[in-house]
Amino acid sequence: MNNRPLGIFDSGVGGLTVVREIMRRLPGESIVYFGDTARVPYGTKSAETIRRYSAQIADFLVAKKVKAIVVACNTASALALSSLRSKYDLPIIGVIEPACRRAAEVSSRNKIGVIGTEATVNSRAYPSAIKKISPRAIVAARACPLLVPLVEDGRLLGDITEAVLAEYLEDILKKRIDTLILGCTHYPLLTSAIKKVVGKKVTVVDSASAVVDALKKTLEERRLLSSPRASRRCRVFYVSDSPERFAKMGKRFLRAHFNGAVKKIDLMEERDV
Amino acid sequence: MNNRPLGIFDSGVGGLTVVREIMRRLPGESIVYFGDTARVPYGTKSAETIRRYSAQIADFLVAKKVKAIVVACNTASALALSSLRSKYDLPIIGVIEPACRRAAEVSSRNKIGVIGTEATVNSRAYPSAIKKISPRAIVAARACPLLVPLVEDGRLLGDITEAVLAEYLEDILKKRIDTLILGCTHYPLLTSAIKKVVGKKVTVVDSASAVVDALKKTLEERRLLSSPRASRRCRVFYVSDSPERFAKMGKRFLRAHFNGAVKKIDLMEERDV
Numbered sequence: 001m002n003n004r005p006l007g008i009f010d011s012g013v014g015g016l017t018v019v020r021e022i023m024r025r026l027p028g029e030s031i032v033y034f035g036d037t038a039r040v041p042y043g044t045k046s047a048e049t050i051r052r053y054s055a056q057i058a059d060f061l062v063a064k065k066v067k068a069i070v071v072a073c074n075t076a077s078a079l080a081l082s083s084l085r086s087k088y089d090l091p092i093i094g095v096i097e098p099a100c101r102r103a104a105e106v107s108s109r110n111k112i113g114v115i116g117t118e119a120t121v122n123s124r125a126y127p128s129a130i131k132k133i134s135p136r137a138i139v140a141a142r143a144c145p146l147l148v149p150l151v152e153d154g155r156l157l158g159d160i161t162e163a164v165l166a167e168y169l170e171d172i173l174k175k176r177i178d179t180l181i182l183g184c185t186h187y188p189l190l191t192s193a194i195k196k197v198v199g200k201k202v203t204v205v206d207s208a209s210a211v212v213d214a215l216k217k218t219l220e221e222r223r224l225l226s227s228p229r230a231s232r233r234c235r236v237f238y239v240s241d242s243p244e245r246f247a248k249m250g251k252r253f254l255r256a257h258f259n260g261a262v263k264k265i266d267l268m269e270e271r272d273v
Numbered sequence: 274m275n276n277r278p279l280g281i282f283d284s285g286v287g288g289l290t291v292v293r294e295i296m297r298r299l300p301g302e303s304i305v306y307f308g309d310t311a312r313v314p315y316g317t318k319s320a321e322t323i324r325r326y327s328a329q330i331a332d333f334l335v336a337k338k339v340k341a342i343v344v345a346c347n348t349a350s351a352l353a354l355s356s357l358r359s360k361y362d363l364p365i366i367g368v369i370e371p372a373c374r375r376a377a378e379v380s381s382r383n384k385i386g387v388i389g390t391e392a393t394v395n396s397r398a399y400p401s402a403i404k405k406i407s408p409r410a411i412v413a414a415r416a417c418p419l420l421v422p423l424v425e426d427g428r429l430l431g432d433i434t435e436a437v438l439a440e441y442l443e444d445i446l447k448k449r450i451d452t453l454i455l456g457c458t459h460y461p462l463l464t465s466a467i468k469k470v471v472g473k474k475v476t477v478v479d480s481a482s483a484v485v486d487a488l489k490k491t492l493e494e495r496r497l498l499s500s501p502r503a504s505r506r507c508r509v510f511y512v513s514d515s516p517e518r519f520a521k522m523g524k525r526f527l528r529a530h531f532n533g534a535v536k537k538i539d540l541m542e543e544r545d546v
């Protein structure tokens with residue numbers, strides 16, 4: 001048993017869909033979350049910048065004595081995971097490989113679609129991860145830059161969101177995919193709208209849910225699960241800007257389970273000290 | 274005559290609508306532009322953070338020996354202008370006051386609408402600037418968080434953009450405004466779509482164009498205009514991330530006039546040295 005917290009980070013609020021899954025399936029785990037709200041979005045930034053930001057955040061989480069890190073951001077998983085793994089000894093779990101594994105399992109005809117940010121799609125991380133697991137798979141990827149702003153604006157349903165989704169998904173649906181990976185941790189909040197647009201024949205795979213499978217397996221294998229009673233369980237949320245805005249979003253992502261204790265921290269200042 | 278360059282900054286590409294106006298009306302002026310593309314958007318960040326970023330950028334421009342600074346970002350104009358003016362001796366011109374002055378001039382019934390980012394609208398900078406110029410004016414403001422992502426995604430026209438605009442503008446149009454200020458330097462690119470939604474009875478005031486009136490007047494008064502022949506005129510664009518992406522956007526904003534010479538610079542590193 002190991003009651004140290006899990007470290008989870010994202011460029012902003014999106015990683016809270018992963019926190020929601022952890023709270024549901026590993027309720028005894030303590031959590032230190034970092035949302036880089038001062039520097040969101042990562043999806044339009046360069047690979048070098050994303051690697052630098054990810055390393056700063058990992059340093060912060062390691063200083064908080066986390067027992068494992070979940071990179072709950074697809075862009076950072078695509079671009080910074082291997083550099084983080086080479087730097088730290090503790091388990092570091094990204095969102096991409098688990099989602100690809102699940103997609104390969106559920107896909108009936110091996111035709112898999114992926115949607116994500118510009119940076120994630122341009123990195124080609126999903127197609128290459130899927131091909132490693134299932135070499136004959138056909139993968140169609142599409143960048144959807146408006147979906148994060150739509151979620152952050154609270155437009156989880158409605159005509160505008162559906163019109164944007166229909167336009168983004170048109171081309172990959174024409175390729176007759178049978179499975180669609182939501183390659184961005186914001187997108188699970190759009191699941192209802194997405195299912196309406198793709199119809200019942202397409203299975204939607206949510207990377208937030210898949211990553212918790214991988215996390216649970218890793219914690220079990222390395223005997224890092226916390227005591228199930230967890231009387232001292234603790235959840236802390238750090239952001240780099242606008243804690244009030246994060247708390248408002250947190251309620252949207254975690255509903256009643258969000259206690260709203262959000263602290264602001266400046267990673268730059270920390271580095272300067 | 275003073276052939277030193279003008280310094281212009283924005284959180285990203287939006288300020289290029291101001292550059293476009295300067296190139297058109299003050300063609301002899303040299304320009305040093307800074308787009309904070311690593312930290313865009315400013316519209317969702319806290320006032321304190323926006324002031325810190327603006328001061329870093331002004332330091333950078335002053336080191337480039339600019340003769341005046343145009344804060345071509347509404348969010349920074351709303352939140353950082355007075356702190357910048359108290360710190361530097363050179364003329365510092367924001368976008369808000371010039372746009373309000375022009376709106377007060379053209380408004381027939383003193384009913385003025387303003388659209389902008391969350392941070393700009395929450396700052397109440399437009400209503401208070403308008404009331405100073407025209408105390409009896411009635412001002413209706415509305416935050417439009419999706420418009421910057423729509424512009425950055427190249428959706429300047431079309432059903433989705435018009436549907437979003439119609440929804441955002443519905444309430445302020447009901448208040449029977451006769452003038453609408455585009456309180457964000459990205460929005461001039463949406464002028465056609467906006468005019469279609471608001472109709473001919475509403476005059477659209479573009480802050481990019483109004484700020485160049487104010488800039489020209491200031492340069493004349495202080496005898497800072499450059500030599501009209503300007504054989505040594507020079508335009509340089511700096512960004513904090515993704516110069517390729519900026520160059521692509523630059524072509525959208527400045528069309529044929531954008532020469533694509535974009536340099537990347539890290540303000541944080543500069544500060545650390």
